[in-house]
Amino acid sequence: MAEMENQIRARRKALGLSQEELARRCGVSRQTVNAIENNKYDPTLALAFHLAKELETTVDQLFSCP
Numbered sequence: 001m002a003e004m005e006n007q008i009r010a011r012r013k014a015l016g017l018s019q020e021e022l023a024r025r026c027g028v029s030r031q032t033v034n035a036i037e038n039n040k041y042d043p044t045l046a047l048a049f050h051l052a053k054e055l056e057t058t059v060d061q062l063f064s065c066p
Helices: 008-014 019-026 030-037 045-054
Strands: none
Touching (some): 008 030, 019 030, 019 045
C-alpha cells in the first residue's frame, strides 16, 4: 500500500498559520499537527475533514498517494 503524502504544511504556511494555531483550531496538540505533517501519524477521518476546513481546501487535495 502506498504511503500518503499531504499538503498540510504548505497550506498552513500559505495561510500564515503556525502549527500551534492550526492545532488549537482543530482541538489537537501541536505535536499531533507536526506528526501528521511529517507523515508519522495518520489523522482520523474526522480530523482530516477538520484540517481541510481550517486550511480552506478539501480532504482529497490535502492527502494524496504519490
